[in-house]
Amino acid sequence: MKIKSIVGTLMPIKSMLASSIEEARVLATRWDVPQANREGLFDAGNGQMLPLSKDLQDRQSRYILTSPDSRGRQYRVAGRMLAEDLGSGSTSVATPLLFGVLGVFAMLTTVLPRGLGVITGALALATLLLIRTATAPRKGWTFTAALFGLLLPVLAASSSRSALISLICFLPSCLMPLMYAWSEQRKRAKRLAIQGRKAGGEDGSALTSHVAARKAQAIAAAKDDSPLLPMGTSMGELTHRGDGFAADGGLPISISLKDLSTHMIIFGETGSGKTSTQLRPKIAQLMRLRKLGYVIGLLIADGKGALAGEHAGMIDFKNLNPKRQVVSLYQGLSSSDIARQHEENNMPAAGSSSGSEKTWNGMTAACCRPAIYMLEALVKHGLHDSNGEPWKWSLLCHDRLGKLFLAGEDRLDEIKHYWEQIAQLEGGVIDGLLEEAYLYSTQTVQALAPETRGSILANWTLWFAPYLSHPDLMRWAAADTGESVEACLHGSAVGLDISGSLYGQHSANLVVKFLKARVTSEMQRRAGCAGGDWEKVDPTASHCYLCLDEFQDIVTQADIDLVPKARSLGGVYIVATQTIESLLQASKNENSTNAMLASFLSRVALRTSPKTAKWMQEGIGMGRVPHRESDSTMVDFVRSVAKAYSAPIWDEGHPMARMLASFRRKLGGTHFKDHRIEGGGKGVFGDRLANDLVLVREMKEEPILELSQFATLTAETGVALVDIRRGGVPRRDYVRVVAPMFSIPEDLLDPNYVVRDLDAEDAITRKAAMEAALASEAERVTAEEQLSITHDEENNQPLAALLDAIRNPEATEIQEEK
Template sequence: MKLKSILGQLMPLKSIVAASVEEARLLATRWDVPQANRDGFFDAGEGKLVKLAPDLADREPRYILTAPDAKGRQYRVAGRMLAEDLGSGSTSVATPLLFGVLGLLAMLTIVVPRPVGIVTALLALVTLGCLRTATRPGKSWTFSAGLFGLVLPVFASAATRSPMMTALCFLPLILMPVLYAGGEQNRRAKRLAIQGRKAGGEDSSAVTAHVAARKTQAEAVARDDSPTLPMGTSMGKLTHRGDGLAADRGLELQVSLRDLSTHLLVLGETNSGKTSSQIRPKVAQLMRLRKLGYEIGLLLADGKGALAGEHKGMIDYVALSPRTQVVALYEHLSASDIARAHEENNLAAGGNGGGSEQTWNGMTAACCRPAIYMLEALVKHGMKDKNGEPWEWTLLCHDRLGKIFLSGEDRLDELEDYWTQIAAHEGMIDGLLQEAYIYSTQTVQALAAETRGSILANWTLWFAPYLSHPDLMRWAAASHGQSVEVCLHGKAIGLDVNGSLYGQAANLVVKFLKARVTSELQRRAGCANGDWKKADPTATECFLVLDEAQDLLVQSDFDLLPKVRSLGGRYLLATQSIESLLAISKNEHSVRAMLASILSRVALRTSPMTAKWMQEGIGMGRVPHRESESTMVDFVRSVSKAYSAPTWDEGHPLARRLARFRRKLGGTHFKDARIDRSDKGLFGDHMANDLVLVREMKEEPILELSQFAALTAETGVALVDIRRGGIPRRDFVRVGEPMLSLPEDLVDPTYSERDLNAEDAVKRQAAVDAARAAEAERSTEDATALSISHDEETNHQPLTALLDAIRNPETTTEEKNQ
């Protein structure tokens, strides 16, 4: 035990190992971001342990400052680690032990016969070269140890019989490990002192600016109990730019449902994969969450009319199509909502034109509002038109009433009669109704006939698209139908109005139906204390998923989006570029304000202007500027330069002499100008001087536009800049496999859909058959009751004439004969 205790004091291996492990931990730990323990928790301060989300577990060291030690102190890594420690490693700490092994071999010669000692010495010479190779970092020391610690002691002990002389011969052996270890420590200490003194980059704010934000982010994510959606696998590109908010390579970027309350924008040109790799997977993930019991609604729409139809047959999902369902365009919309919807759908498109186009659109809008206010009163009191048909809250009736307004004196009496009835029901006409009355009976009547005709032509341009197809006519004439607003109550709805079938009207119809949803969202703001969930327990959050959003967004969306978060609305938008969104409205500032409210962005291959916008959104950072002697050889230019030299000029007056120089000097022999014959002794130092130094932490954009263009050129690579726990989280990512069809777990095996056209055809045929049967019955009865005189003076009428009279009662047989 005493021997073990003595050896433990002389060689405290356990404490040496523990100190080494602690030093490695201090050097390699990513201290500037929360780090989890073995159980996945991190220290949030004051003894509070918080669960660290796996997608925030960055571990790649920065090697600038050490992690805080037991006393909270931090030091420069440059003063405690050499570059070779991270690469090949320095000379092994076991090298002194090897020297001791050499001495042990020599001491063994004492116990063997002297002649055998000579043989051992000779064998030592043979093994010396192998030992030098085995310890290349310290070859000179190995040679010295082998010579003085093995060879000479062995020869000396073999040549003498005195034990004292033998012991003296082994004295260099005893000192060799100590001298080597001390020399190595002194050499390392000098290098660390010089390196650590010059490298003071930890004074830059870039090293610690993000520390508080990352801690806040980790704590916020730990409190967020909503499920997460994957965004892709990080490539670690931005973290190499010194971005403290970027993800390490290989981490999965994720966003939670709560994070998506600040909306998501996907940007990508045609065929970049924005729909297949982003929108469809997000829809599928949200639908799976609904299957798990999460109360969220969905509204799917597409500027090109494809997205909603692509998801037909999905469990608990209804695609509203003019061919399969009846939807009333005006249902649940107020008069003001309808007027604004028409203005946004038409003024936004023509507002930039200026001149007469803007004038006629403005005058049409001036007619649209009074007409809808009057229609509201007509419907409210159950009034009927001159044909006895009731006025209904439909686009078709709105169109008819507007045309009556613009008919001038021809139908002024009809208008006056309607106003008389309205006044009888209302008691008096005031407010908006009074304005509508003045406009319809005075203002518009005072216009020249040509002006009214031009307004009427423009009115037709506004309303005709909704009436351009039998399927759409059904929706325009309907006052009640399928509810679109159920998406605000936990249902999944798609607006399947295909542009290839319905043309320009498709987007107009979708905008109207979307207006029904956004109008109800806005009405939530009127709930007591803003608690819309308490006011309506069935109300839920709703994701408005709009592909090709530039064709569907209107000014009301720009106004609503910044504040819709508190009302339960979440926008998931996809478009090709920023330019396509800026072109929506003549008010660029309102569009940019809307874009500023969308805090999570994904950019695939897209336009340079969009890349610039993403760069501005990510912002500035202290980016390390590295310097090194690394160069590249331009082989083509080197050879071209050589062949352009005068020695290759065949037209030169001294071409023959120059050709001799070419043969003598070598026309295409090259020499590195950095290396001279006099520097051969320093060649090893030149080759070993590969330290890449950061000379400056310069403030500049974190995202390089050239890097963005190069990386996103590959399909499946996107720049993701999301809000995670309210703090930015970003990097280039590799997205998942594109989704080209519905996942099997979301397919409804019992799915079937109605065909309204077929149903209408059956109804029409049944009506025709019933009419024919009734006509045949009436013909039989009339033929029985009819007494045909056989008087010679009576003209005989064939039966077909009688049937014709029955079919057309307004025209008598006598009139036809005439």
């Protein structure tokens, strides 16, 4: 035990190992972001320890400043670590021992018998080779070890019998381990002192500006008990740009349900996978949460009209299809909502129409508003049209009433008759919007020239014809009640399955806009609840996630106005579009569209347009990006060879081609001269092979996102730039997204799903009605035959004929004479 204690005192390997580990921890710890202990907890301040979410556990050190010590002091890593420490490691602590081993073998060579001395001599030579390897590329220590550690002691011991002289000759060999270790430490200290003095570029706020935000992010994420929705795996590209909010490579990227409430927009050109890797997985994740008991609603729609249909058959999902359900376009909408939606649906985007087109659209809108105000009064009082049919709160009745307005004097009396009934039921007073409608229908529009009314009527037809262009759509246009689209605001999952390929893309998009308006209108009405507490006013109300594909085709002004405030009203937009240009092109006001886009705080960009990449770059913002420099160069092999073959000695058409060709052998064919290798250099060959140290010359403020890198990385299918909110703080990087989803997952399939066909049901209803009518007619004929009265034995007249004879005796006498 004493020997072990003495050895431990002379060679404190355990303490040295512990000191080395602590030094490595100080140098390599990512101190600018929260770090978890072995229990997975981090210090949130004020003595509070919270769990650190796995997707926020960044560990890759920046190697700029050491982690704070007990006093909060930090030092430059450049003053405590060399680049080779991170690469191949520093000099091994065992290397100095080789010099001692060499001395031992040298001593044994002199004292052992000749036979054994040969063996120890061979071992000494082998140790010398190990020293050469361990101290490479420097040759000086090998030569010194051979001279003072082997040759001098052996020669002195063999040629001198004086013990003092032998001791003196062995003394350098004994001191060589200490000399080597001291020399290496001194050389390292010099390098660190110079390197650390010159590396002063880290003294800036760029290294610490994100520290508080990242800590707040970790605290918010720890307190967020909402489920996490996985998005993929980080590639660690932005962290190399010095971005404090970027994720390390290999970490999962997730967004919580709470963070998703700040809305998400997904960009990707056709075939990039925005639907299969983003929208469908999000829908599946939300539907699974519904199965777990989370009360959330979904509205699924698509500018192509395909997304909702792809999810038909999903459990607890209502897919609204014109062939299978009846839905009213106007149900739940106010007259102002309807007039505004018609106007928006038909007014062209900014800068895309001529002045005359705007004029005619404006005059049509001027007719649309009074017509819907009057229709509202007709429905309110239960009035009937000239055919005895009740007026309904439907698009079809709106279309009929508008055409009555534009028919001119031919239908003026009918319009006045309606107004007389309305006035009577309104207590003899027509004011406000009704007065405006009355004056327009009886005076303003009647004063227009017939040609003008005809042009407005033609434009009116263009406005309303798309909704009436197919029997299935006609059914919805004529309905005043039907399935509830607004059920998505009360915990249901609803899909708008209006196929653009079947009904025409324009018609399908207009129908989707109207049905979506029903949802946005009710959501906006939540703002009027007392204290803004819409959940208290309506206990059945829930948050609703609007999953909209090809958003540019179905976006409305209501969406643009609603997105910035939808979070407080329980609405969450998850939209996908191809490019930023497609949204701006569909916009009627570019400024308001930009304001809406700024409200999408979580953004995903797959392969898309340069302008969209530029928008993502601006959204990520500026950063202090390290600018690296080195003496490294690259060899352009192709251009080098091409230049060589363009020389005259390779010109076969040259007048002196044969003589020039003879120079090729002297030049060595296509031999290339590199000034870095052949002459001009003062260093030895080993120095020329030394690796260049890459230096960060400055931390320059510039965009964090490189557009060239974006184009290169997103060219690969399955790679996206993700810039989301996590704990209310940005979290971003290039991500390998989740596997594409092309069908409904097995766990979400409804085993009891049955496809309903309204056409078949209508056919059955019509057949039953016809059979009932025929049966009724047959019963009537039978009853008449039983009640027949006989005037003579030859002619049996039924009761109907007898009654005719009583009413028209003259006609009966004439018939009898004939």
